[in-house]
Amino acid sequence: MANPSRIYTAALVVIGDEILSGRTHDKNISQVAAWLQVQGIRLREVRVVADDTPAIIEAVNILRTRNDYLFTTGGIGPTHDDITVDAIAEALGVPVVVHPEARAILEGYYETRGGLTDARLRMARTPEGASLIPNRYTGAPGIRCGNVFIMAGVPSITAGMLDALSGQLEGGAALLSETVGCWVGESEVADLLRETEKSFETCQIGSYPFWAEGKTGANFVIRSVSAEDLAACTRALVRGLEVLGKPPIAGGI
Amino acid sequence: MANPSRIYTAALVVIGDEILSGRTHDKNISQVAAWLQVQGIRLREVRVVADDTPAIIEAVNILRTRNDYLFTTGGIGPTHDDITVDAIAEALGVPVVVHPEARAILEGYYETRGGLTDARLRMARTPEGASLIPNRYTGAPGIRCGNVFIMAGVPSITAGMLDALSGQLEGGAALLSETVGCWVGESEVADLLRETEKSFETCQIGSYPFWAEGKTGANFVIRSVSAEDLAACTRALVRGLEVLGKPPIAGGI
Numbered sequence: 001m002a003n004p005s006r007i008y009t010a011a012l013v014v015i016g017d018e019i020l021s022g023r024t025h026d027k028n029i030s031q032v033a034a035w036l037q038v039q040g041i042r043l044r045e046v047r048v049v050a051d052d053t054p055a056i057i058e059a060v061n062i063l064r065t066r067n068d069y070l071f072t073t074g075g076i077g078p079t080h081d082d083i084t085v086d087a088i089a090e091a092l093g094v095p096v097v098v099h100p101e102a103r104a105i106l107e108g109y110y111e112t113r114g115g116l117t118d119a120r121l122r123m124a125r126t127p128e129g130a131s132l133i134p135n136r137y138t139g140a141p142g143i144r145c146g147n148v149f150i151m152a153g154v155p156s157i158t159a160g161m162l163d164a165l166s167g168q169l170e171g172g173a174a175l176l177s178e179t180v181g182c183w184v185g186e187s188e189v190a191d192l193l194r195e196t197e198k199s200f201e202t203c204q205i206g207s208y209p210f211w212a213e214g215k216t217g218a219n220f221v222i223r224s225v226s227a228e229d230l231a232a233c234t235r236a237l238v239r240g241l242e243v244l245g246k247p248p249i250a251g252g253i
Numbered sequence: 254m255a256n257p258s259r260i261y262t263a264a265l266v267v268i269g270d271e272i273l274s275g276r277t278h279d280k281n282i283s284q285v286a287a288w289l290q291v292q293g294i295r296l297r298e299v300r301v302v303a304d305d306t307p308a309i310i311e312a313v314n315i316l317r318t319r320n321d322y323l324f325t326t327g328g329i330g331p332t333h334d335d336i337t338v339d340a341i342a343e344a345l346g347v348p349v350v351v352h353p354e355a356r357a358i359l360e361g362y363y364e365t366r367g368g369l370t371d372a373r374l375r376m377a378r379t380p381e382g383a384s385l386i387p388n389r390y391t392g393a394p395g396i397r398c399g400n401v402f403i404m405a406g407v408p409s410i411t412a413g414m415l416d417a418l419s420g421q422l423e424g425g426a427a428l429l430s431e432t433v434g435c436w437v438g439e440s441e442v443a444d445l446l447r448e449t450e451k452s453f454e455t456c457q458i459g460s461y462p463f464w465a466e467g468k469t470g471a472n473f474v475i476r477s478v479s480a481e482d483l484a485a486c487t488r489a490l491v492r493g494l495e496v497l498g499k500p501p502i503a504g505g506i
Contacts, residue, residue: 017459020296021428022286023474024461026279029301033275043273045308048282048299051459055298078440079460080447119443154462175274187331190372194333206270206304207332208277209407221276 004173004225008041011063014048015056015074015084016153027155028073035162040171041069051075056087064091064148069169074153076140078119084150085143089127092145099126102141109139134164173225178234181249182241185209186218192240193220200233202226217249257426257478261294264316267301268309268327268337269406280408281326288415293424294322304328309340317344317401322422327406329393331372337403338396342380345398352379355394362392387417426478431487434502435494438462439471445493446473453486455479470502 012032018024026048033043044067049055056075064070075084089096102124103116110116123140126132133142133149135157142161143150149165151158182189186207197205206221220237224230238248265285271277279301286296297320302308309328317323328337342349355377356369363369376393379385386395386402388410395414396403402418404411435442439460450458459474473490477483491501 014299017457017476018461018474019282020286020299021430021476022283022288022290022296023430025283029272030275030278033273035275037275043275044303046267046273046299046301050297077460077462079443080450081457081459113438114441117440119440122443123440177274177276185366187370187372187376188367190332190375197333204270204334206334207330208271209330221271223270223274 003170004040006172008069008170008172009044009067010036010041010069010071011044011067012046013056013059013063013070013072014046015051015072016048017051017081019048019074020050028151028153028158031155031159032071032073032162035166037174039166039169040174041169042175051081051083053083053087053090056084057091060088060091060148064146067147069147069149071149071151073151073158076123076143076150076152078122078140082122085125085127088145088148088150092127092148094128094145096125097128098124099130099132099143102126102132105132105141106139133161136160136164175223175225176227176230177221177223178230180220180222180234180237180241181217182220182246183215183217183249184241184244184246185216189218189241189244189246192237192244196233196237196240199236200224200229202229203233205233205237256423257293259425261322261423261425262297262320263289263294263322263324264297264320265299266309266312266316266323266325267299268304268325269301270304270334272301272327273303281404281406281411284408284412285324285326285415288419290427292419292422293427294422295428304334304336306336306340306343309337310344313341313344313401317399320400322400322402324402324404326404326411329376329395329403329405331375331393335375338378338380341398341401341403345380345401347381347398349378350381351377352383352385352396354385355379358385358394359392386414389413389417428476428478429480429483430474430476431483433473433475433487433490433494434470435473435499436468436470436502437494437497437499438469442471442494442497442499445490445497449486449490449493452489453477453482455482456486458486458490 047059126143127145130143130145151161203224208219300312379396380398383396383398404414456477461472
């Protein structure tokens with residue numbers, strides 16, 4: 001599904017009061033980001049919004065229009081605070097329906113677990129015209145409507161949904177990266193970083209300081225869609241660091 | 254600095270390619286969120302954007318206008334990929350200047366560390382009219398311009414900056430919360446949760462499932478600005494769970 005001649009983009013909307021209150025530490029941003037990298041899709045923007053219909057609608061409508069794909073996490077369970085499906089249906093201008101396939105999945109899942117109650121049936125509701133994303137852990141499926149992918153808030157369930165989508169979405173060339181770690185204050189090599197990046201048009205260099213073993217260090221991350229440019233830029237940076245008497249940390253950090 | 258009669262809101266813009274690529278797991282959202290709770294300020298929205306001037310400007314201008322406070326993390330170091338100060342100055346329509354107090358701080362900090370080079374002097378640049386937020390770890394200060402607070406990307410440095418701001422910002426009544434954990438599938442108590450929430454106008458109940466010890470459980474988080482309503486709503490929920498034969502987990506989970 002790769003089309004290396006164009007850049008594919010995605011956005012993510014994380015829905016949940018529990019993230020904005022600081023109670024729950026989000027794990028979906030990094031797992032969705034890392035998964036998208038492998039699919040050859042760039043994550044352009046993330047928004048974290050409350051369990052609030054207008055906030056969800058605003059974020060979904062802006063971001064699904066400006067990106068190839070929009071993912072959401074959170075708010076698709078059986079309780080009153082799970083309002084994602086209704087909000088997204090409203091954003092798309094379609095009614096909410098009980099999806100027959102989702103209903104069948106839930107009937108099977110709850111057959112030995114007390115049966116399909118009204119609350120559980122909520123999890124079979126989708127925006128009209130949707131297809132399902134399998135959930136191999138707890139039955140209740142994710143939902144795809146056009147370019148919008150509605151996933152669970154619980155990270156392990158979302159991981160399974162992402163796995164089910166692997167290789168299914170059209171993507172471009174993956175953004176490749178190399179990391180060079182060095183015991184150096186980043187301000188000491190700022191010129192080298194800027195000049196090296198300038199010499200390789202397809203490459204970006206990010207600089208991320210750290211403190212460890214009582215010393216100052218930095219990781220320099222080189223990113224490119226060209227494996228050849230990436231290797232050449234990395235070699236140039238390593239040489240430059242060596243010339244300054246700051247050779248990279250063997251094996252990285 | 255508390256004014257309990259109104260609700261104060263904040264937004265956060267996390268700036269950094271390293272978060273969107275999945276390379277770095279963000280820690281600033283949860284620490285800023287938790288800190289704001291204590292200040293009596295509600296975090297309304299978070300956006301994660303790339304190291305990209307137009308993306309930063311858009312997020313900053315929308316969010317500073319609709320909230321009492323806007324915080325940013327990331328992109329204020331000494332290297333070429335640190336563009337936050339320039340982007341925010343452009344968003345505010347003011348020039349970037351070398352802040353004399355920041356310059357003096359950096360001169361002191363680098364006196365025994367090789368001196369204040371051009372790269373290091375970048376960290377004394379602020380939008381015109383800014384004041385400084387102390388950084389007790391690495392010299393380079395955070396920046397306040399009106400209701401915009403520009404902080405570091407490195408979580409430990411941001412923690413120090415937040416600490417320096419503690420009690421300095423006007424806030425409202427803190428949103429209080431209680432958590433009730435229970436070995437129950439949330440779908441089994443969906444009606445109880447909805448009805449209990451309805452009975453207490455100032456309370457919201459969030460439901461967060463978990464799986465542990467081979468069993469299904471859920472944490473129910475009750476939030477309110479009223480300590481009295483919070484206690485009453487929590488009691489009502491606990492009673493309701495007991496009536497259903499699902500008493501709360503002693504000591505929580």
